[in-house]
Amino acid sequence: MTDVTSSKSARRPHHWRHDLIELAAMFTAVVVADTIAKTIAKGPDGPYLLAFSAIALVATAAFHTWWARRHSHASHAPPAGGTGGRPTPEPPAGDDQNGKETEEESGPPAETTLWRMRTTVADTPGSLAALCTVLARLGVDILTLQTHPLGDGTVDEFLLRAPVDLSAQTLARETAAAGGRDTWTERADAHDLVDTPTRVLGLATRTALDAAELPLALRQLLGRCTLHSVPAVSLTGRPTGEQPPVEGVLEETVMRLRDPHGGTLIIERPYLPFTPTEFARARALVELDARLGPRVPRSQDVLTLPEGNEITVRRADRRDLAAARAMHDRCSARTLGLRYHGPVGDADRYLDHLLSPRFGRTLAVQTASGRLVALGHLLWDGDETEVALLVEDDWQRRGIGSELLGRLVAMAEETGCDSVYAVTQSSNTGMVAAMRALNLPLDYQIEEGTLVITARLAPAPRPAARPQQEQSHGGARRAER
Secondary structure: OHHHHHHHHHHOOOOHHHHHHHHHHHHHHHHHHHHHHHHHHOOOOHHHHHHHHHHHHHHHHHHHHHHHHHHHHHHHOOOOOOOOOOOOOOOOOOEOOOOOEOHHHHOOOOOEEEEEEEEEEOOOOOHHHHHHHHHHHOOOEEEEEEEEEOOOOEEEEEEEEEEOOOOHHHHHHHHHHOOOEEEEEEEOOHHHHOOHHHHHHHHHHHHHHOHHHHHHHHHHHHOOOEEEEEOOEOOOOOEOOOOOOOOOEEEOOEEEEEOOOOOEEEEEOOOOOOOHHHHHHHHHHHHHHHHHOOOOOOOEEEEEOOOOOEEEEEEEOHHHHHHHHHHHHHOOHHHHHHHHOOOHHHHHHHHHHHOOOOOEEEEEEEEOOOOEEEEEEEEEEOOEEEEEEEEOHHHOOOOHHHHHHHHHHHHHHHOOOOEEEEEEEOOOHHHHHHHHOOOOOEEEEEEOOEEEEEEEOOOOOOOOOOOOOOOOOOOOOHHHO
């Protein structure tokens, strides 16, 4: 009420009587000032008194101006604790002097949980407001909101804080009643509180530093989805025919993007169609990877073996292909057979895929002279993660395999994997001993001489999704066992 009255009075025009009074006062002041000036000027000290009067008049005017401005600012300043000139309301009964509720009325805070929700609403004025009204009635707090424009509507993606007793079915039902369709919900956690631009920039930074991060970045960007990497040429050297256009293809729940390393990246999400906004973000990450070219972190560790020899452990990629093939030539047929579970002559064919960042990460061990003597692979195998080792015969039984395996498991934990498995033979006592040395819960499966050892990792705070990729290396797949 106070705001309305003051605003009306500020716009009220001046009355003509006020102007007449001000004009009469000014005329009177001029007459008085002229009379005083003439009287003073006729005296012996007239000029000095006139100058002194002028100085006093200027000082008085300056003081009056300062005083008027100070009180004008104070009268127009908003009340403390309020905005827009609104008066601060009196604290209700039962509050203390600081405006806080008394302990008898406060009570413990209500328990809440985080949800991610995506729904499609009509692209009409008020459709989003109707949905927000329903959420407010349910006691749901909207933390973040993204909009994905479509041709026939808008996909709204929310991060919600809801009462713990609010079920996903109730949330979806009330959303549908407010005009939402194709609603999808899943539990979220504190990691989802990062706003979308910050999260996308973080994924782009990881991709820029390490080419092997692209599959994981795409998976974390798009949520639960599967990612297949289809090479342009098969292991036998035949073209696969998979080569999408440069701009990529979006088909409802499937994206096809051109892999910078050759071939196609196929991303599928059957439970939820991709939006053009998501397609543009994924394509931007792939284009970033293509422009930066092959890259792996340059960090390396120099270790000393028990007998005194120094070795270097570092990341490897396709640029190490020639050195890896030379190591194959120095390995015995038995060593290659234990690693690849197939014809020894096919071992070199697997290296091009194993060293590709699309299938996982590879660690290499080289001697002081630069010779490659061991490789360790962390491979994305659908929803599971495989670890595989190959150590040159002359360097076995020196702890190199255990060192590589420990580092691979640590990398798996960093990416959010909950378990890793190794496929070997029961006669491969070195691999069995290395898995046992991890001091993790192990599961064993034996079928026709093939031993699968699964290590359960410590649960991560947020299970990060792993890309599902077509596996072209020599490791045995679960379906084949």
